[in-house]
Amino acid sequence: MFPAGPEAPCQAWAVKDFTSAGVPPIGPEDHVRDEGEGSIVYADLGCPHCAAAWAEISAGPGTVVFRHFPVASKHPRSPALHAAAEAAGMQGAFFEMVDSLYAERGRVDDPHLWQRVERLGLDLDRFERDRRSAGVAERVRRDFETGIRAGVTGTPAVFDACTLLAVREREF
Amino acid sequence: MIAAGEPAPDFTLRDQDGEPVSLADFRGEKVLLIFYPLDFSPVCSDQLSVYQEVKPEIEARGVKMIGISVDSGFAHKAFQEKLGIDTPLLADFEPKGEVARAYGAYLEASGHANRSLVLVGEDGSVEWAYESPTPLDIPGANLIFDALASS
Numbered sequence: 001m002f003p004a005g006p007e008a009p010c011q012a013w014a015v016k017d018f019t020s021a022g023v024p025p026i027g028p029e030d031h032v033r034d035e036g037e038g039s040i041v042y043a044d045l046g047c048p049h050c051a052a053a054w055a056e057i058s059a060g061p062g063t064v065v066f067r068h069f070p071v072a073s074k075h076p077r078s079p080a081l082h083a084a085a086e087a088a089g090m091q092g093a094f095f096e097m098v099d100s101l102y103a104e105r106g107r108v109d110d111p112h113l114w115q116r117v118e119r120l121g122l123d124l125d126r127f128e129r130d131r132r133s134a135g136v137a138e139r140v141r142r143d144f145e146t147g148i149r150a151g152v153t154g155t156p157a158v159f160d161a162c163t164l165l166a167v168r169e170r171e172f
Numbered sequence: 173m174i175a176a177g178e179p180a181p182d183f184t185l186r187d188q189d190g191e192p193v194s195l196a197d198f199r200g201e202k203v204l205l206i207f208y209p210l211d212f213s214p215v216c217s218d219q220l221s222v223y224q225e226v227k228p229e230i231e232a233r234g235v236k237m238i239g240i241s242v243d244s245g246f247a248h249k250a251f252q253e254k255l256g257i258d259t260p261l262l263a264d265f266e267p268k269g270e271v272a273r274a275y276g277a278y279l280e281a282s283g284h285a286n287r288s289l290v291l292v293g294e295d296g297s298v299e300w301a302y303e304s305p306t307p308l309d310i311p312g313a314n315l316i317f318d319a320l321a322s323s
Contacts, residue, residue, distance in 0.1 A: 017317070020315070153218055153312050
């Protein structure tokens with residue numbers, strides 16, 4: 001796909017397209033909770049605003065689609081948490097992990113993640129392998145990139161039928 | 173607001189470390205000037221943090237980013253550290269807002285710049301300029317890539 005050799009990843013990085021594009025519709029790769037009309041949420045697992053909004057968003061009627069939008073410069077732990085959620089998702093527990101991470105924001109270091117994995121009855125060895133895999137990092141980055149192209153500049157950003165409904169209320 | 177095709181007014185401002193930075197230093201390179209209202213307001217924090225996440229892609233297109241607000245260099249230093257960003261932040265501090273005024277990005281009633289982006293070309297002329305409808309609206313990073321794709 002890309003030229004082989006040590007320079008290939010850098011070239012791939014440089015040629016990505018970040019020009020404006022609508023929010024992709026819900027697809028087979030998406031993490032979807034419940035059914036019916038609903039919303040697409042770009043959220044950061046390290047973001048306190050997202051944590052505060054998550055309970056409300058996920059309790060509402062209809063579908064909630066979670067898309068990864070980790071802002072690592074602001075929340076350095078976020079990439080690891082998104083990878084953990086994705087790895088839990090590979091064992092069928094994506095939203096359980098997201099709920100738990102948002103519910104206990106003070107307990108997000110590795111030992112706390114392992115405790116969650118055991119509590120959820122997941123395979124810890126597999127979780128450890130998966131969360132560090134290139135595939136998981138790429139999966140998280142793909143969501144992030146669609147958010148950038150859709151103009152997401154803050155989290156949580158909630159879209160309905162691909163139209164931006166609201167970004168969290170802000171002070172100025 | 174300044175428009176594409178106009179010469180970008182030169183300036184020399186001090187950065188977060190007190191070092192003078194002039195627009196003329198970047199002649200031969202593209203520079204994106206990011207005017208924003210104030211350090212430590214939640215909206216700005218999101219804007220510069222999100223731009224930081226795509227900084228490698230912006231730089232891969234030969235563009236340097238610079239943030240400018242009316243805050244002091246000391247505030248800029250703390251703000252950079254809080255956000256975990258390394259985009260230089262220039263202090264448009266004294267005379268207050270002089271550079272923002274020169275670019276037509278200053279809001280007199282509020283005493284700070286509006287949220288505005290100005291892409292300065294290699295020859296020192298404005299290639300693209302964007303002013304947010306209000307300081308609460310953050311221009312997405314996608315707009316920067318749109319401008320670079322068409323410039």
